[in-house]
Amino acid sequence: MVLDFMELKDFIDKSGLKQKAIAEKSGVPEVRLCLILQGKRKCEVGEYASICDALGVKVDRFIRKSSHMPDKTK
Template identity: 40%
Template sequence: MKGSDIKKYLIENGIKQSYLSEKTGIPSPILNMILNDNRKIEANEYMRICDALGVPLEQFKPDKAKKLLVR
């Protein structure tokens, strides 16, 4: 998964990074680095982001990984 995919989702749904930072407890500078693909996302951060956005963990997996899950 890439942080830029999460960033795209935020933009498409009108969700501010500051809101996500507040809901997840991830500091804004760290979240910004994740969303701009300047820092790898840790598993616990990814789970908190998905939880805050109300989306399944599979939401931001690459298409190839999604296809493997379906089979």
């Protein structure tokens, strides 16, 4: 299972909530949250649960069941 950070980012953008407010409420540092939402940093399970709690959504909301990783060797 993989975090769909793009769906998470879209949800946050559409909600009108500021990343700073989500960071404060979740306890996840704002810079770290920004990197997660850009797909530049993996999101730890505890961080993810805290972010979902701050957004008021279930933890399975942004999880994909499978991941197809493109072959970067081509």
